[in-house]
Amino acid sequence: MNIEKFLKTIKETKLFTAYNTNVDAVKYLKDEDVQRLVDMFDHNEIIERMESYPRIIKDPLDFVARLVYSIKTGKPAEVPMKEDENLQRWFDSIKYDEERMGGQAGIVSNLMATLQINRIIVYTPLLSKKQAEMFVDYDNLLYPVVEDEKLVLKKVREAYKNDPTKINRIFEFKKGLKFILNGEKIVAKQSTRFIVASRPENLRIEIKDDVRKFLPDIGEMVDCAFLSGYQAIKEKYNDGKTAEYYFKKARDDIKLLIKRNKNIKVHLEFASIPNINIRKMVVDYILSSVDSVGMDETEIANVLHILGFEEMSEKILKNSFVEDVIEGAKILLEKFKNLEVVQIHTIYYILFVCREDNPLSNEELEECLEFATILASSRAKLGNIRNIEDLKEGLTVDHNKYGDLLKKIAKEHSNGYKVVLSPSRYVETPKSTVGLGDTISSGAFLYYVSLLNKKEKKNEREDGRD
Ligand SMILES: Nc1ncnc2c1ncn2[C@@H]1O[C@H](COP(=O)(O)OP(=O)(O)O)[C@@H](O)[C@H]1O
Ligand SMILES: O=P(O)(O)OC[C@H]1O[C@](O)(CO)[C@@H](O)[C@@H]1O
Ligand SMILES: [Mg+2]
Known part of the structure; x- marks a missing residue:
C-alpha cells in the first residue's frame, strides 16, 4: 500500500466546507472519575433518569444518566445542553485534559489542510480568535470575507471576528472502563465518546448575507463541498426565526453554490439529532439536495424510520447486520434520485452503495474506502493526524478479523447496485475517538471526487484526440 499514491490522487482537489466548528474540551474518563460522578447522586435516581432518557441535558443528573447509558451500551451519543448559567458553571468546574478543534467543518478543514490538498475554503458563522487559532497554520486553508464589496479569501487564522467561542464538552472512555452503580458493576462495551453539545442562542447555522452573495463565485473555486452542522438548528429562536427559515436558507445555499459550477459534488455528513422534527427537516431539505451522504449505522436507521421504514430501522438498530444496512442504503438511493453515493461507517466497516451506472469501477470505489480506513486508524491510534507521516502509523493496523466475511456479504447483496x-x-x-466519523467520511468523499475528476479529465483528453 502506498501512501504517496493516495496523497497524489487528492492533491489537486479543492474543497468548500461549512458550517460547524467549535472548541472540544475533552475529558478522558478513568474508572475513578466516573465513580466520583455517579457517587455525587443517589444511584436510584440515576437509574430512574436513565429510564426517562433525557434528550436535552437540563441538569447534572440528566448528564450523568445519559453518560452512564452511553458507557453501559458502548454507544456514542451527542446530547444538547440547555443554555443555563448554573449548568455552564457546573460543567466548567470539571478539569478537562485538552482543548481541540471540534465540529465537522473544523475537523475536516484541519485534516484536509494537513493532507495538503490544493485548497480548502471554510465557512463557519462564529469565528472568535480562540476558534480561529484551532485551525492549523497552512496557506491552503482560507476563510471568505467581503471587503469593499469584493470577495477576499483570507488565511482562516487571520480572519477572526469579535465572536463568542462555542465550547462542547467531550467525555471519552475506553472499552473496559468500570464503576459500580447501585451494587452493579458496569463495564464499557466499547471505546467511544459522549458529547455535551452547547447550543448558544446567538449561533445561527447560516452563511451571512455578505458572503452568501458570493456563493456562486465560491462554487467556481472548488470541486466539492462537505456540509454539516444542521443538527444545531433549533425549532424556534427568541427573535421569532424558525428551523424552517434556516433549513430553507441552507437548501438555497447549496443551490447558490452549484449555480455556475454544475460539476460540484456536495456531501451531507449526518450527525446524531435527538430532535425528531429537526432530523426530519435535514432529510426533507438537505438530503434531497446533495449528491453524497455519510452516516453511521444508528443515523441510517433513524433516517429510515422517518421515511416510514420502521421495521428495517428496528432491525438495523437491533442486529447491526450489514445486509440490512445495504438494503437501507438502496432504499435511500431509490427515494432520493439526487443521491449518487450513500456511505455508511460502523466500527467494523465502511461501505459505499451506488447505482450500477456510477462512473467509478468497484476497484476505484474500494480505493476511496481503503484511504478512509487508513485515515481513521491513524487518528484513532495517534489521537490526531498532525502530518502526512502519521498515516504510516494507520497503515500498520490490520483490517479487522470479520473483513472477509463482510466483503462476501456485501458482494452477495450487490444485485443491481455497486456495493x-x-x-x-x-x-x-x-x-481518542471524537471526530473519527468525520475523518473517515471526508476522506472517502474527497477521494471519490478526486477520482471522478481525474476520469473526466482523461475522457476530455481522449475526446480531444479523436
Ligand atoms: N477504535 C477505532 N478504530 C478505527 N476506527 C474507528 C474506531 N472507533 C471508531 N472508528 C470509526 O469511526 C466511526 C465513528 O463515526 P460516528 O459514529 O459518525 O462518530 P463521529 O462522527 O462523532 O466521529 C466508526 O463508525 C468507525 O468507522
Ligand atoms: O453538533 P455540534 O455542536 O456542531 O458538534 C458536533 C460535535 O461532533 C464532532 O464534530 C465530532 O463528530 C465534535 O468535534 C463536535 O463536538
Ligand atoms: Mg458522525
Whole structure:
C-alpha cells in the first residue's frame, strides 16, 4: 500500500466546507472519575433518569444518566445542553485534559489542510480568535470575507471576528472502563465518546448575507463541498426565526453554490439529532439536495424510520447486520434520485452503495474506502493526524478479523447496485475517538471526487484526440 499514491490522487482537489466548528474540551474518563460522578447522586435516581432518557441535558443528573447509558451500551451519543448559567458553571468546574478543534467543518478543514490538498475554503458563522487559532497554520486553508464589496479569501487564522467561542464538552472512555452503580458493576462495551453539545442562542447555522452573495463565485473555486452542522438548528429562536427559515436558507445555499459550477459534488455528513422534527427537516431539505451522504449505522436507521421504514430501522438498530444496512442504503438511493453515493461507517466497516451506472469501477470505489480506513486508524491510534507521516502509523493496523466475511456479504447483496465495502482497521485502544466519523467520511468523499475528476479529465483528453 502506498501512501504517496493516495496523497497524489487528492492533491489537486479543492474543497468548500461549512458550517460547524467549535472548541472540544475533552475529558478522558478513568474508572475513578466516573465513580466520583455517579457517587455525587443517589444511584436510584440515576437509574430512574436513565429510564426517562433525557434528550436535552437540563441538569447534572440528566448528564450523568445519559453518560452512564452511553458507557453501559458502548454507544456514542451527542446530547444538547440547555443554555443555563448554573449548568455552564457546573460543567466548567470539571478539569478537562485538552482543548481541540471540534465540529465537522473544523475537523475536516484541519485534516484536509494537513493532507495538503490544493485548497480548502471554510465557512463557519462564529469565528472568535480562540476558534480561529484551532485551525492549523497552512496557506491552503482560507476563510471568505467581503471587503469593499469584493470577495477576499483570507488565511482562516487571520480572519477572526469579535465572536463568542462555542465550547462542547467531550467525555471519552475506553472499552473496559468500570464503576459500580447501585451494587452493579458496569463495564464499557466499547471505546467511544459522549458529547455535551452547547447550543448558544446567538449561533445561527447560516452563511451571512455578505458572503452568501458570493456563493456562486465560491462554487467556481472548488470541486466539492462537505456540509454539516444542521443538527444545531433549533425549532424556534427568541427573535421569532424558525428551523424552517434556516433549513430553507441552507437548501438555497447549496443551490447558490452549484449555480455556475454544475460539476460540484456536495456531501451531507449526518450527525446524531435527538430532535425528531429537526432530523426530519435535514432529510426533507438537505438530503434531497446533495449528491453524497455519510452516516453511521444508528443515523441510517433513524433516517429510515422517518421515511416510514420502521421495521428495517428496528432491525438495523437491533442486529447491526450489514445486509440490512445495504438494503437501507438502496432504499435511500431509490427515494432520493439526487443521491449518487450513500456511505455508511460502523466500527467494523465502511461501505459505499451506488447505482450500477456510477462512473467509478468497484476497484476505484474500494480505493476511496481503503484511504478512509487508513485515515481513521491513524487518528484513532495517534489521537490526531498532525502530518502526512502519521498515516504510516494507520497503515500498520490490520483490517479487522470479520473483513472477509463482510466483503462476501456485501458482494452477495450487490444485485443491481455497486456495493463496495472495506473492513475497518480497528484500533483496540484508541487514543481518542471524537471526530473519527468525520475523518473517515471526508476522506472517502474527497477521494471519490478526486477520482471522478481525474476520469473526466482523461475522457476530455481522449475526446480531444479523436
Ligand atoms: N477504535 C477505532 N478504530 C478505527 N476506527 C474507528 C474506531 N472507533 C471508531 N472508528 C470509526 O469511526 C466511526 C465513528 O463515526 P460516528 O459514529 O459518525 O462518530 P463521529 O462522527 O462523532 O466521529 C466508526 O463508525 C468507525 O468507522
Ligand atoms: O453538533 P455540534 O455542536 O456542531 O458538534 C458536533 C460535535 O461532533 C464532532 O464534530 C465530532 O463528530 C465534535 O468535534 C463536535 O463536538
Ligand atoms: Mg458522525
